[in-house]
Amino acid sequence: MLGNCWLLSALAVLAERPDLVKKVTRKLCPEGAYQIRLCKDGKWTTVLADNLLPCNSRGHLVYSQAKRKQLWIPLIKKAVTKPYSWDPCESIPLQPSSFTPQGEGIIDEDLIWAKLLSSRAAGFLMGASCGGGNMQVNESEYHSMGLRPRLAYSVLDLQDYKRKGIVNCLWSYD
Incomplete structure (x- = not known):
């Protein structure tokens, strides 16, 4: 149920900032x-990790790979x-969940x-997901916007524009 697309999405955002990649890893x-x-x-x-990584019979990494x-x-x-x-992060719900008490389902x-704009200005790495956990998912609504439900996305930038009274956020996924 948890999956790992949230981590891969975070790594994709980190990859956009080579200066941070250098600060995150150091060979001892x-x-x-x-x-x-x-x-x-x-x-x-700081977490200590070794480079003993599981590989298949062809010598390729089993769980994660990089170009x-x-x-x-x-x-x-x-x-x-x-x-x-x-x-490690703050979650901002964009729809009420089944745990939200009656009458508190209004999203500001x-x-x-x-x-989101404050986080962008502070240089925070951001990600987004299209449903998950206990959220109700309308798959056709996500598909109509070019998104896949229950998938994590890397937020690369935010643009403030109005269309039919709705503020939109631009994102991409790998």
Whole structure:
């Protein structure tokens, strides 16, 4: 149910910022130990990871791969899966969930847009998903907008334009 598209989407956003990739990974020694810096609860923490990664019989990585044999993606994925709890981000619901009490299902679009613009101005990495967990999903509505339900997207930029009174956000996915 959880999947890993949320992580792959986050890595796609990170890949757009090579300056941050260099700050996140650092090789400690020629034997293959790396320090991975991850942001947890708004604070940077360092995780030690080795380069022992599972491969198939043809020598290809099993769980994650990167072009040009880059190691930073599988190393970050390995560091993220270390056995402790994560809460590295803020979620902004765009629709009421089944856990929302009756009468509290009103979404403040102006507040959401202000948070998104503020996050962009602060240089935060952003992602979005089209439904998931306990959210009701209208697949035909997502498809009509060119989106796939229950998939994570990398938010690369925000543009403020109005069409029929609706503020829109531009995003892409890999």
